[in-house]
Amino acid sequence: MRMPRLTAFLTATAVFVSAFTLAAQAAEEVHVLNWKGYGADEPWAVANFEKATGFKVVNDFFNSEQEMLTKIRTNPGLYDVVMINAAFNDQAMAGKLIQPIDVSKLSNYADIAKDKAGSPMLNHDGKVYGVPWVWGLTALAINEKSFDKPPTSIAEMWDPAHKGRVIIRDDAVEAVQFGALASGQNINDIKDMEAVKAKLTSLMPQIKTFWSSENDWNQMVASNQIDIGTYWSGSADRAKTHFKLPVSLVIPQEGSVAWLDAFSIPAGSKNVAGAEAFINYMIDPKFYVEWVTKVGAPVSANTKAVDALPEDAFNRKVMGSPDVAKRIQFQAPVTDEQREKYLALWQELKVNVK
Amino acid sequence: MADQLAIGSRRGLRPALPLLLPAYLWLTVAIFLPLSAMVFFSFMTDLPLAGKDWAFTLGNYAAFFSQSLYSTLLFASLRLGLEVTLWCVVIGYPAAYVLAKVLKGRSREAIFLLVILPFWSNGLVRIFSWAMVLREGGILDTALNAVLPFKINIDLMYSYPAVIIGLVHSYVPYMVLTCYLTLQAIDDSLIEAGRSLGASRRQVLWRVIIPLSMPGLIAGSALIFVPVVGSFMEPRILGGRTGTFYGTVIEDQFVAVFNWPLGAALSFILLAVVLIILALAAPVLRRAG
Numbered sequence: 001m002r003m004p005r006l007t008a009f010l011t012a013t014a015v016f017v018s019a020f021t022l023a024a025q026a027a028e029e030v031h032v033l034n035w036k037g038y039g040a041d042e043p044w045a046v047a048n049f050e051k052a053t054g055f056k057v058v059n060d061f062f063n064s065e066q067e068m069l070t071k072i073r074t075n076p077g078l079y080d081v082v083m084i085n086a087a088f089n090d091q092a093m094a095g096k097l098i099q100p101i102d103v104s105k106l107s108n109y110a111d112i113a114k115d116k117a118g119s120p121m122l123n124h125d126g127k128v129y130g131v132p133w134v135w136g137l138t139a140l141a142i143n144e145k146s147f148d149k150p151p152t153s154i155a156e157m158w159d160p161a162h163k164g165r166v167i168i169r170d171d172a173v174e175a176v177q178f179g180a181l182a183s184g185q186n187i188n189d190i191k192d193m194e195a196v197k198a199k200l201t202s203l204m205p206q207i208k209t210f211w212s213s214e215n216d217w218n219q220m221v222a223s224n225q226i227d228i229g230t231y232w233s234g235s236a237d238r239a240k241t242h243f244k245l246p247v248s249l250v251i252p253q254e255g256s257v258a259w260l261d262a263f264s265i266p267a268g269s270k271n272v273a274g275a276e277a278f279i280n281y282m283i284d285p286k287f288y289v290e291w292v293t294k295v296g297a298p299v300s301a302n303t304k305a306v307d308a309l310p311e312d313a314f315n316r317k318v319m320g321s322p323d324v325a326k327r328i329q330f331q332a333p334v335t336d337e338q339r340e341k342y343l344a345l346w347q348e349l350k351v352n353v354k
Numbered sequence: 355m356a357d358q359l360a361i362g363s364r365r366g367l368r369p370a371l372p373l374l375l376p377a378y379l380w381l382t383v384a385i386f387l388p389l390s391a392m393v394f395f396s397f398m399t400d401l402p403l404a405g406k407d408w409a410f411t412l413g414n415y416a417a418f419f420s421q422s423l424y425s426t427l428l429f430a431s432l433r434l435g436l437e438v439t440l441w442c443v444v445i446g447y448p449a450a451y452v453l454a455k456v457l458k459g460r461s462r463e464a465i466f467l468l469v470i471l472p473f474w475s476n477g478l479v480r481i482f483s484w485a486m487v488l489r490e491g492g493i494l495d496t497a498l499n500a501v502l503p504f505k506i507n508i509d510l511m512y513s514y515p516a517v518i519i520g521l522v523h524s525y526v527p528y529m530v531l532t533c534y535l536t537l538q539a540i541d542d543s544l545i546e547a548g549r550s551l552g553a554s555r556r557q558v559l560w561r562v563i564i565p566l567s568m569p570g571l572i573a574g575s576a577l578i579f580v581p582v583v584g585s586f587m588e589p590r591i592l593g594g595r596t597g598t599f600y601g602t603v604i605e606d607q608f609v610a611v612f613n614w615p616l617g618a619a620l621s622f623i624l625l626a627v628v629l630i631i632l633a634l635a636a637p638v639l640r641r642a643g
Binding site for chain 2: 063064066067069070073204207208209210223224225339340343344347348350351353
């Protein structure tokens with residue numbers, strides 16, 4: 001009888017120990033959901049945060065906003081921090097996917113620009129559902145090797161000289177809003193869909209392929225396969241600073257789509273304290289300056305963080321200039337109805353290419 | 355007599371039960387249940403997640419018929435499936451023949467290994483290595499221009515041929531393996547008998563070898579055709595702006611737009627169409643076999 005009892009004892013110990021370590025792990029880990037290569041997964045940043053707070057960061061990634069929503073919908077309780085474009089915050093909140101954030105726990109929250117922190121997209125019923133992190137533009141970026149001097153107009157994309165060397169993102173909303181800019185319309189109130197369709201139809205033969213991640217874009221430039229395309233301002237900065245690629249951002253005279261990225265805490269997060277600490281670290285000026293210098297980043301929503309950059313920094317000088325502010329249009333939430341309409345148009349365009 | 359048979363078969367079934375149980379349990383849990391859930395989803399207006407309202411509808415299936423977009427894409431995907439299968443036969447069958455009938459011993463093992471090798475690498479790695487080979491200024495372009503006296507410009511990347519090349523590369527081992535098994539089972543003396551009775555090599559091939567190896571060809575074709583029709587990874591990465599197929603649209607519904615009901619309905623329409631094609635082809639193929 002001695003052996004079975006010993007076995008039973010060992011099994012019980014093993015079960016107890018593993019249950020204990022599991023529980024301990026779950027409490028100390030901060031699961032972060034964000035775009036890949038977008039600040040939160042920088043090894044030095046993760047190391048600094050872990051050293052300062054004792055939490056362990058586990059990163060997971062998405063390739064589209066819809067994939068992000070799918071991931072938090074289908075894995076309740078798995079993630080503690082999620083990066084959500086402010087235009088999608090409404091949808092996430094309505095779906096009860098995210099919880100209100102106690103901003104008094106975030107020491108850096110007070111330094112966030114008032115227009116960003118007070119954005120109606122992030123605040124509902126007096127509660128904060130998203131902490132503004134960075135903002136930027138979906139503008140044009142060029143392969144410097146293909147241009148003597150940077151273009152100033154969106155029309156450059158339609159120039160026959162760039163046939164087969166243009167790239168745009170495989171995203172219905174972005175494509176339609178880009179079409180709206182090209183046809184001189186307000187991106188949040190598109191009146192003439194036919195004009196957008198005509199613009200995009202004539203753009204299709206120019207296109208080499210569609211991109212879905214930064215990596216796609218950078219590889220196309222590295223192998224000199226494209227001249228011009230739509231790109232995010234932070235990504236263009238990163239391509240130049242970090243990857244040393246001949247990429248520069250162009251904010252066309254017709255304007256650009258601006259977006260605001262914010263951090264939220266999913267409903268059912270097992271480590272809210274860890275999530276708050278992580279979000280506070282992400283909006284810290286020290287992290288931001290290091291991010292811009294080492295890697296390249298969009299513009300911080302924290303005014304102190306932007307002021308900590310050198311006077312001539314792109315994110316301070318160009319993005320902060322009143323001239324740019326006049327040209328950009330901030331993206332408003334898109335309803336499901338509009339999204340389906342945009343998707344139908346986009347799919348039709350892609351199928352007719354064949 | 356019938357009773358005895360029934361008892362006999364029951365006796366046979368009971369001892370077999372413990373052997374069958376794990377497989378059927380696995381099939382029930384891992385395949386039958388999720389698939390039934392998907393059938394259920396395909397008739398819903400929205401997913402019942404996060405307290406959203408939903409109702410039963412046929413709208414998802416109706417969407418397929420009300421928009422020409424989906425049938426156009428399905429047709430394109432079926433054509434892609436046929437073309438890829440055809441190329442796999444053209445490339446895989448001769449290779450299987452050489453492996454089964456010509457090579458022996460060590461050299462056969464070595465060649466066999468080369469055929470299986472792609473199976474051991476990740477599918478995405480394979481596709482991205484094709485991207486490096488096929489693009490302008492890529493490996494193929496550079497190599498050909500280094501050898502040829504005149505300048506040619508090869509840029510196959512982001513085109514229909516690139517999708518075909520990538521898919522054929524991924525699926526040709528299935529054809530080689532299934533054909534190899536049936537070809538190896540053909541008794542050499544049958545071929546010798548045919549030859550000694552005056553048949554030419556070509557006649558032996560058409561009248562003896564191909565009919566006897568038909569089961570392998572059919573199995574290989576079905577194994578290739580079905581997944582290629584629904585493929586989305588290869589078209590998306592290698593096809594560029596021409597890479598929109600039925601499979602990529604289904605993937606979009608699940609990943610990009612979160613319209614699982616429509617994605618599920620489109621998947622079941624694909625399943626139905628593939629089953630109809632296989633059912634229609636069955637008598638023809640059986641006669642040929």
